[in-house]
Amino acid sequence: MDRANRRQITGYSNPTVKFLKSLRDKKHRRREGRFLAEGLRLLTDARENGRVPEMLVMADKRDPHPLLDALIAAVDVAGGEIVETTPDILSKISGKDNPQAVAGVFAEFDTTLATLDRSAAPIWLVAQALRDPGNLGTMLRTGDAIGAGGLILIDDCADPFSVEAVRASMGAVFTQGLAQATWDEFLPWLRSGAGQLVAASLREAVPYRGAPYTAPCFVLVGNESRGLPDNYERASDLRVTMPMKGRADSLNAAVAAAVLGYEVLASLKG
């Protein structure tokens, strides 16, 4: 460990520790254009998808692992920095009592609509004003499972680069496409090419099961407490509802996206 790009940090007040801790805060992430991802599995997903951390932070006492060796090698090749520190400081950085033994700093991705290739996948998930980072991450994870192309975040959503969203995505933040746009940007983009917009609706709608889905299908779910604005639903090509047998009139947003997404997947397969 005597290469130029390696450092050992043992002090809590080290500027790098402060920088890493600051990435738990959205304002600092925006300013730095960087975010934090934790855990060997997640970082391996990133690496295998061509995303190598600019900085890799590891506990100085850790179990050896071939995937960690591969990660270190990739960071070396990319000219990134490797930092070793104590488990205590890692815990301070991650804000968890039992931190992962490894974390990485990544440059935030370009999340403009132009980065998406709609022909690359038959299903896309679209969330409007999604407030919960856990729901956001879960939608990315579900998108990966159903073979979606990615997640499009409409209007004021939670931050996809927050530690909670990255964690809940289980690595899918690195493998799914990701875009952030206003409705007024999204709709013209959608209508500039092929694409069916399907709204999960609480209003006048057809049953989600057996509805006429076509690829590429954009599955749109609304805010956790308010659902979709009426004009968003009206602009959709298809409004579908799921049975509600109980007292409540809605599902958790990530659950609604998953149930609908799996239905679209089965429908498009034939």
Place this chain on the structure above:
Amino acid sequence: MDRANRRQITGYSNPTVKFLKSLRDKKHRRREGRFLAEGLRLLTDARENGRVPEMLVMADKRDPHPLLDALIAAVDVAGGEIVETTPDILSKISGKDNPQAVAGVFAEFDTTLATLDRSAAPIWLVAQALRDPGNLGTMLRTGDAIGAGGLILIDDCADPFSVEAVRASMGAVFTQGLAQATWDEFLPWLRSGAGQLVAASLREAVPYRGAPYTAPCFVLVGNESRGLPDNYERASDLRVTMPMKGRADSLNAAVAAAVLGYEVLASLKG
């Protein structure tokens, strides 16, 4: 507001405030046998399901609402206590910056398997070692939506009476059946009557879509990171898998339960 069961609290150090705050902690909930639920809608769900809080806590400056009047009347009839306090103190109690204007203290329910009537519903959700209270609450909410009888928590799960679980359930903690048991208690109970045990499996299994579900169907999902123990899967009547098109090999536990639960609902209907 001069009846005997009404009190005004303005001090942070008031013992009632300390008691209410302590209910955010599992150890104190167990000791007191009480839990906290917040929000007019949630408390109304509880009331309409015959669950009236022992103590109702309200902000002293609040908007009038007929549902709040109904709640106050129900607490009065049941001989419960009504406490008025400041928004600041309510915020202290709930641990949120924007607390709901009303909260209630409930006695914890009996959650033994004997309280469940399996003939009351065609679907039951079963979670094993579910660690995340948000997932737990979401499963209760989903259970309500699919007309499930309730949620059975196997082995060491998150606390269904935690503020996070109650909140995520959106009131379904009051309307769904709820049981906590070890696997060694659950399996004999299940086999003592009718019931198909369906495991969401990552191993050898049939596709979840079109699988031969029969009522009452017990949908079993495993721990967030480890999935189900092998012997639990083998003891199940049916092992089903959902398509995994991406890099990951699993779904969020609450998502898996929902996708599978909606499939069972559709299958049993037709």
